[in-house]
Structures are given as structure tokens and as C-alpha cells.
Amino acid sequence: MILQVKDVHKSFQVKNKELKILKGVNLEVSQPQTLAIMGESGSGKTTLLSILAGLEPPTSGEVQIQGTDLTQFSEAEMTRFRGENVGIIFQNFHLLPQMTALQNVKLPLELSGDEQAEQKAIELLEQVGLKDRINHLPLKLSGGEKQRVAIARALSTKPKLLLADEPSGSLDIETGEKITQLLFSLIAKYQMTAIMVTHSQPLADRCEVTYYLKNGQLES
Ligand SMILES: Nc1ncnc2c1ncn2[C@@H]1O[C@H](COP(=O)(O)OP(=O)(O)OP(=O)(O)O)[C@@H](O)[C@H]1O
Numbered sequence: 001m002i003l004q005v006k007d008v009h010k011s012f013q014v015k016n017k018e019l020k021i022l023k024g025v026n027l028e029v030s031q032p033q034t035l036a037i038m039g040e041s042g043s044g045k046t047t048l049l050s051i052l053a054g055l056e057p058p059t060s061g062e063v064q065i066q067g068t069d070l071t072q073f074s075e076a077e078m079t080r081f082r083g084e085n086v087g088i089i090f091q092n093f094h095l096l097p098q099m100t101a102l103q104n105v106k107l108p109l110e111l112s113g114d115e116q117a118e119q120k121a122i123e124l125l126e127q128v129g130l131k132d133r134i135n136h137l138p139l140k141l142s143g144g145e146k147q148r149v150a151i152a153r154a155l156s157t158k159p160k161l162l163l164a165d166e167p168s169g170s171l172d173i174e175t176g177e178k179i180t181q182l183l184f185s186l187i188a189k190y191q192m193t194a195i196m197v198t199h200s201q202p203l204a205d206r207c208e209v210t211y212y213l214k215n216g217q218l219e220s
């Protein structure tokens, strides 16, 4: 089993009120595939992705990735597990601003102790068409270029599970389309399972399965 989500609930405490966002999310992914998660703004998509990434604990319920229960990890164990098994593309890229494109992509490889980190990072940046931008700081990259660095970084350790929050969200249609094509070709190449949160119907149409987050639950 690649991913198993069992009855996940998530509430936020705001002032004295309990805000229930996820109310029993279930999901099973048993073979590499591409999944889209759609749903209204505020429905809890990013919240769910953060829980799947182990960045935030569920209020209750269970998340297993490759048979391992995330909730039993300490923070250090979680960071390590994530580094080796999960790639994440965030809604706003989250590149480290003081690091060049190359350093951003190289970092997860170095953290995993890969001795060929530099060479692999350069190859990845070449694959996403940024050979001439490897020494640029994020500030000096365009939106689409930043997105491509984020993709290269998320794929650097060849994780089996890729989580992406609006991977083409803030780009113009043409650039978004190019980046979508690039992303799907890399997902197929590395045989990854990808879960993409999106408002874009064309992006969802490219995925094998589409779920809707509604009333705190996933519907197909
Ligand atoms: N840390 C938090 N504390 C309190 N409320 C939160 C917190 N994080 C998220 N929320 C609330 O939970 C709801 C779901 O947020 P989330 O970011 O998951 O929505 P989303 O489906 O990703 O929306 P969008 O499509 O706009 O990105 C929102 O109403 C948000 O205000």
C-alpha cells in the first residue's frame, strides 16, 4: 500500500470555537497513480496535504505511507522519513531565498547523504530547462522558473509519493501548461504516485482519479 488514510479528522481551535475542517477523510492508493483533489476555497485541501506530508498532525485518524504510520514518529524521524519518501511542491514554491537554484535542489540530496548531490541537482535542473539559471537566487527567477526549481527539488530524491498544491496555480495558461506537461512526464518516468490539489479542470482531467473535498470528506 502506497498511501492509506483512515478516518482523518482535523480541527483548529480559534478563540473558544472549534473549527472542524476535516471530518473523516479516507483514501487508499495501492499502485502508482495520479490523483487530483478539487474543492472549494477553504474546504481544507492544503490542510489535508500538510497532514499527508506529515507537516501537521491530524486531530485523530491515521496516515500510513508505504506501510509506515506517520503519527508514531518524532519530529526528527518525520523529517527524515519525509526527506526520503515524500516530495512536496508548495502553493507558493517555498524556495529558500538565500540559496541559489542549484543549492535549493541540492539540499534534500545532501540531507539524505547522497554523495552525488551536486551532479544530480545539475541534471535535474537541466531536465526542467534551467541549465542557464542554476546560480540564480529565487528573487532573480520568474514565477515559472521558480516553479520548475520547486519541481526539481521535490523530485530530487526520487520519492515514491509526490504532493503538489496548485502546481500551475500562479502561472499564465501557457507556462502552466508547459509545466504541467513537464511534471506529468517526470511522474511517469519515475513511476511516482502524485496527489495534486488543484482548481484547474484541465489539470484534474489529466489525472487518473479525481476526488472532491466536500463537507470535510473526500468524495469521488
Ligand atoms: N492554522 C489554522 N488555524 C485556524 N484555521 C485554519 C488554520 N489553517 C487553516 N485554517 C482554516 O481551515 C480552512 C481550510 O484551509 P485550507 O488552507 O486547507 O483550504 P484550501 O482548501 O486549501 O483553500 P484554497 O483553495 O483557498 O487554497 C480555512 O477556512 C482556513 O481558514
Ligand SMILES: [Mg+2]
Residues within 6 Å of the ligand: 045, 046, 047, 091, 165
Ligand atoms: Mg490551499
